Amino acid sequence: MTRTDNGKVALITGGGQGIGQAIAERLHADGFKVAIADLNTATAGAVADALGGKEGGAIALEVNVSDRDSVFAAVDQTVSALGGFDVIVNNAGIAPQSPIEDITPQSIEKIFSINFNGVVWGTQAATKAFRELGHGGRIISAASQAGHVGNPGIALYSATKFAVRGFTQTAARDLAQYGITVNTYAPGIVRTPLMEDLAKKTAESAGQPEEWGWQQFTHGITLDRLSEPSDVAGVVAFLSGPDSSYITGQSIIVDGGMVFN
Numbered sequence: 001m002t003r004t005d006n007g008k009v010a011l012i013t014g015g016g017q018g019i020g021q022a023i024a025e026r027l028h029a030d031g032f033k034v035a036i037a038d039l040n041t042a043t044a045g046a047v048a049d050a051l052g053g054k055e056g057g058a059i060a061l062e063v064n065v066s067d068r069d070s071v072f073a074a075v076d077q078t079v080s081a082l083g084g085f086d087v088i089v090n091n092a093g094i095a096p097q098s099p100i101e102d103i104t105p106q107s108i109e110k111i112f113s114i115n116f117n118g119v120v121w122g123t124q125a126a127t128k129a130f131r132e133l134g135h136g137g138r139i140i141s142a143a144s145q146a147g148h149v150g151n152p153g154i155a156l157y158s159a160t161k162f163a164v165r166g167f168t169q170t171a172a173r174d175l176a177q178y179g180i181t182v183n184t185y186a187p188g189i190v191r192t193p194l195m196e197d198l199a200k201k202t203a204e205s206a207g208q209p210e211e212w213g214w215q216q217f218t219h220g221i222t223l224d225r226l227s228e229p230s231d232v233a234g235v236v237a238f239l240s241g242p243d244s245s246y247i248t249g250q251s252i253i254v255d256g257g258m259v260f261n
């Protein structure tokens, strides 16, 4: 299908693989110019190249979402290179196991600095850019079904995603005056490198085969299949587009029916 430029610009953190890659591809297909920002510049570059590079409306940027200055710089570079800024997708995240008795100050600091602080810096940087550009915008962040119900073995991860939802609710109230909506998407069990790693490690630490690890996370999916990244990208496309302009402060669960809120 031919892509028609919709005149809008989106930045996606963690866009080099998995869900972020699918979001970048979907928003680009919907007509957005996209900045694919990742710690891993090789994967981000490959995604941007596959979308036609700068000529085709896709650039790659290096960002470390745990570093406030790095996130502000990525937003500035997006505005300069792509000529506008309308949507930020705070997608980058990590999901280490965190058995309760193994939690340390360092493990809390590491995961919160990426999964939570990264959302705060992205929200601040996007708000600054939207206000300087003189229009509103969309702030969309990765939560998880594990941010609606605590999941076994990943207490810290679940805590970061609950925190992202809490922050999003207040940001929605505080930023509405600037025409900015703020929402999260809450995926279930998506086939990505992150989930594969988590399933393998969960199985290994219990001395079980990999399939057992997957089962720990997948039982009870009403639609009886794992999620593909494109399932999530479709919801983010909706939250980025005109049909969701009256939605703010929400967490849209896209998990095949694991959690009912």
Ligand SMILES: NC(=O)C1=CN([C@@H]2O[C@H](COP(=O)(O)OP(=O)(O)OC[C@H]3O[C@@H](n4cnc5c(N)ncnc54)[C@H](O)[C@@H]3O)[C@@H](O)[C@H]2O)C=CC1
Pocket: 013, 014, 015, 016, 017, 018, 019, 020, 037, 038, 039, 040, 043, 063, 064, 065, 066, 091, 092, 093, 094, 095, 114, 142, 143, 144, 145, 186, 187, 188, 189, 190, 191, 192, 193, 194, 195
């Ligand atoms: N895969 C799943 O089943 C689910 C994933 N999620 C969330 O969706 C988001 C994306 O997850 P996946 O695509 O599965 O992960 P993934 O591990 O496949 O991809 C994450 C990307 O983020 C990048 N990244 C990691 N740390 C970064 C940092 N400090 N700065 C910039 N980029 C960084 C990585 O280089 C990678 O390209 C995460 O926030 C995750 O918590 C939520 C629910 C379920």
Ligand SMILES: CC(=O)C(C)=O
Pocket: 095, 144, 145, 146, 151, 187, 188, 189, 195, 198, 217
């Ligand atoms: C990694 C994740 O978000 C899960 C298991 O829901």
